[in-house]
Amino acid sequence: MRGPQVTPFHAGAIARRGAARLRAGLPFIPMHFGQPSAGAPAAAIAAAHRALDRDALGYDELVELRERIAAYYADTHGLAIAPERVLLTAGASAGLVAAYAAMFRPGDRVALLRPGYPAYRNTLCAMRLEPVEIRCGAEQHYRPTPAQIEALDPAPEGILLASPANPTGAMLDAPLLTALLASCRARRIRVISDEIYHGVGYGAPFVSALEIDPDAVVINSFSKLYRMPGWRLGWMIVPPAWAEQIHVYLTNMFLTPSTLAQHAALAAMDAREDLEHWVAIYGRNRARLIDGLAALGITRLLPPDGAFYLYADVGHLTQDSMQFCLRAVDEIGVGLAPGIDFDPDEGHRFVRFSFAVTPAEIDRALELLAGWLPR
């Protein structure tokens, strides 16, 4: 193989051991991956059934879905986005690949935040782009500052911003996002804004980079708020001048995303009550988990503004987060993600808890941890 070697998702090893437990009839609480344990909204599943009955499910891109996504930007952000700027993708992952391919040349430097979603860095490497990390620790609330962007030398070609962010749940409010985007513009740094966790939050408003910079490339997906990770459907909003060419990239690379998923997604976008119901559950899980972990002595964490993760410093318990997570799955059947996935330098003393599970699973995980962690 002549391509670059890329680091795996370490949480994948936890998933495999969790699956083996389930096959062996042992319990497993899946808090390792960022995926809602409740499936898609009932309306989405019903729409998929109807589509199966009457649609041949060929390669298709539903104009209605592009229009519905454009309407979402009008309703939620007051933005007029032409449906031609909405490109459907096989999840945010495919959107990131197409954005990297279209926006950069091999060898270009692209900034990203550490800790951050591992595939940002790993996909950059696979595509022969150079990740430039901006360290955003707890002391700066896991948020970048304009000064950090101004200090990048030389200026990178691009930057990936995420709000709410994985694994920290940190959000960028309008003043900070405005300042960050101004620094990027001044230095001609192209912006990709990953907004995949929009809609999953605990009070703070969701600001789209498009409200501030119409040239930002926005990535989003049906995997999180809409609880459809396995359906593999997402979207990008791209500048008008790039839309046709990025669409050409997407069709060459992926043809179309799943047609069945597109039918379901149209219904999911209107399932407002159902979506809000689960976000309210995540809100209660978040509070329960913060309190429960505090009672177990895990207090070095910042309550997330959004997404469904707690990123906790467990340095008093381990300096080897992978080992800690392997033991947690093998010994008590609790799936956690090791910090080394998100931060190769400091992640050895962090773990990420996903609370997109049921309240009963949160309670049980806390009980199991209480009996397992040293007192």
Ligand SMILES: Cc1ncc(COP(=O)(O)O)c(C=O)c1O
């Ligand atoms: C921040 C972030 N971006 C992108 C993705 C990829 O999501 P998708 O399922 O839409 O490909 C994930 C998945 O966990 C994520 O956390």
